Amino acid sequence: MKCIKLTEKCFYFQGAVNIGYIMSGNYGMLIDAGLDPQTAKKVCRQLTAQGFPLSHLFITHAHADHYGGAAYIQENHPVHTYASKEEAAILTNPILEPLYLFQGNKPLPELRNKFLEGAPIIIDEVVTEGKHQFGDVLFECMAFPGHSLMQLGVIVDGILFAADAYFGAEQIKKHKIPYIIDAEDTLKSLEKLLTIECLGAVPGHGNYEEAFQETVKLNIEYHHYVLSVLLDILSSSPHTHEQVIQKMCRHFGVNPSSLSSWLLFRTAIMAYATMLIKDQKAEMVIEDAILYLKS
Structure with a gap:
């Protein structure tokens, strides 16, 4: 290093x-x-x-x-x-x-x-x-x-x-669906980053940048894009929990082959779904002991 x-x-x-x-x-x-x-x-x-x-x-x-x-x-x-x-x-x-x-x-x-x-x-x-x-x-x-x-x-x-x-631009491109546990908190933290006056910033993954705000804005735009993709998937018909994960992974071109990676993608996708539910743009329903998500 x-x-x-x-x-x-x-x-x-x-x-x-x-x-x-x-x-x-x-x-x-x-x-x-x-x-x-x-x-x-x-x-x-x-x-x-x-x-x-x-x-x-x-x-x-x-x-x-x-x-x-x-x-x-x-x-x-x-x-x-x-x-x-x-x-x-x-x-x-x-x-x-x-x-x-x-x-x-x-x-x-x-x-x-x-x-x-x-x-x-x-x-x-x-x-x-x-x-x-x-x-x-x-x-x-x-x-x-x-x-x-x-x-x-x-x-x-x-x-x-x-x-x-926030993540460096290359890391967003690499991981496709960023790991988060709460989309609303993530976006609030990103907006907070834009208010900070400093010489520059070091992300956990990516390079030091003096004009890091542009990368932060890219993060914000990308999270909103992921939310829009998820909402579009849910708008067609109710989907089971696993179908939502499958369609999101297919859309973003990721194919988790291990249980660990699948669980990480599942957590991130459900973080976005939770924000849509809080914003009353989506809901969870249970029918015949199956959990569905729908717009």
Whole structure:
């Protein structure tokens, strides 16, 4: 992973999942920890090689690709770890992620993989939206729910580490149906991003951009497009839960071949459906013990 300097205090390790880093004097804080111990080990080696301190760890949200390397960091460095209360519940009990994806049933062994369930970690301090401090560094947390229950972004020295509040253009093109748990919250978080004044932003997936607002607008447009496709599907006739997922996947050219990927697409699609239901543009009905969605 390449370490890129943004300001005197802010850096980020560019990779499939970006990891932020803030340094001041004897203090250094990583923002997220990557997918697994191997990723975390590479980052820690680079910090050590450059003589950069590691005293704190901030986890933006409890998805395994962002915290899977955190246990390694905690085992090998005396870090003080931050997270929101909601995300901390999963970070300390990681089985909760495959559990909720599997509709509350105890997950099958194939769902207990490193992409859905990282090693449990200790959260030393629960943080909320607002200003906080580590060492002599003042940082601000901003709530960006929608992709997860209470994802927090971090602003330091004019740089916004936005986590998965928005995705880079290439990531949207790649995944077709972005993973979210609440479309309404996702769009509100994106609109909030447009109000933030800063030098630039680092998304969880994608490149640092000074004019990141254009990418945020692209995200907003794309989510509205997904909503319109879903509403169009539902307008023809009532569809079962599985038919909705099938038609959405066919439309966007995705073909989930594993249970894990199918559940992720199912969750995202139902997040869009839930917004349509809240907006009274769609409804759920149960007939003969079958769940249908219709406009």
